[in-house]
Amino acid sequence: MSFLNKNVSETQIRLKDRLWLYIFSYLILFLLIVPSLVVIPMSFSASQYLEFPPKEWSLRWYENYFFAWKVENGFNDWMQATWTSLKVAILTIFVATPIGTMAAYGLVNSNSRLGKILFPIFISPMMVPIILVAIGLFYFFVQFKLVGSIIGLVLGHSLVAMPLVLIIVFSALKNYDMNQEKVARSLGATRFRAFREITLPQIKFSIISASLIAFLTSFDEIIISLFVAGGDNSTITRSMFLALRDQIDPTIAAISTILIVISSGLLIIIQLIGNKENKKD
């Protein structure tokens, strides 16, 4: 067991003195990741009840999610909600990303006094308790008959996604040398052309990550959807939440498994983009 006497830090702590920290840390990392994965085997269970490990396997909950067409109203609630979520999340990308990027560009270039005033206002959607934003939006949207509409949902979700876009693009622009644009403009390019041909290609990976995060934020959003969505336009997370409050329906395990696959897929793409970005420097 000589490796236990190996030094593990600058202050000559040996591995055996610090073994507790290693064990503790890996245990916590285990507890961070594994509990969410329990829904995967559950989703393939044949039983109504949530027994673990499942005694019999089946795909019935996936069938229920994809093909449970309700006779009385002629559509599948889960599928309908999934389409709404997808539509809203994609539209959110197209609202939040340009607005956030423009604001980040404006903030980076403007003087620091203006930035100091605007920045806290711009990240306020992250700071104000989301429940307050949700009921405020509900009240506001009632006046404009936007409750239960796709537009209302997109506006609400964009509001939460914009600060994330802003922070990501802002930090990318901070590391970018704006003089490059000045060079292009001194050679006769317009400001817009300089941005499009010089700046944009260099920050495009950050903008892509930002838009993926905007997508994920919208897709996972619950509380604003709870108030603003309604009628035929429920979102998937809203339907799941309402179902969870009432009973434990194993269909939710199937949907959860699909959501885990989607979000880990996107996270991997974002990480790969990040690596590409770093290698380029």
Added chain:
Amino acid sequence: MTIAEMEKPNERGLQQVAANERLTFFGLTLPYLLMVTALIVIPVGWLFYLSFIGRDGSLSFENYERMMKSKAYIRIFLTTFKISILTTIICAAIGYPLAYFMSQLSRKWANICMIGVLIPFWTSLLVRTYAWLVLLQKKGLLNNMAIEMGLISEPIKIVHNTTGTLIGMVHIMLPFLILPLYANMRAIDKDTLKAASSLGATPTRAFWTVFFPLSLPGLLAGLLIVFVLCLGFYVTPAILGGGRVIMAAMKISSNIELYFSWGAASALGVVLLVVTGIILFIASKLVSMDQLGNR
């Protein structure tokens, strides 16, 4: 004509250009500003106003008075603070050693561990809450395992109560504490520790007198983020609390959904907002905004 006078027209032109530039940059932030104004400032301002409107439609402190007198509301405030404080403390107790551990690893290994922190961060909140519901219920994995190992004879109740809520909330909040704390610890110059030990400090002493104080800004940022997020939390306590743990956000929601009492909901919301605002204000004085932004 002096040279200075000859440069005057040029100077004026440059100033004009600079002013135009500033206007352009401000213009670019306008859509964002408009969205925030229309969708947060005006609606929340409206709620603020509603909270001061009594039942008969006149201006009054009625909603606040009723809130302060009602035992139910006092209990909700106490529950909200209790859960938020406990979650924050547990997160710090678990998150600090983990962040420290990660900061001592090589970049490569730290990045691998970071994936472990980030995966739950990006997994849907609802999925994670549901997973805990499955694990912690009476016939769930945890109870079954404990019975099989002979630790307990009867399934114990660990969900639909405060314990379950705390477990779920700590799991969800932990990444918010670890991210700023880890960034801060990474930035600490390791030579300071070497210097301390070369001056004869034991590793423990070097840690407590050098490393710990230097990591405080990150810890503080993490604690405040977690606490503020906990105060407004809704989904996890609603599902894992099983109706027994009622936090402020849940009361606001039920005030609207069940009773349509906008005044009461707004008043509670304003209190929540003011408390959050005070904490964030203190935070911005203690930790520079840059550190919060660099998460």
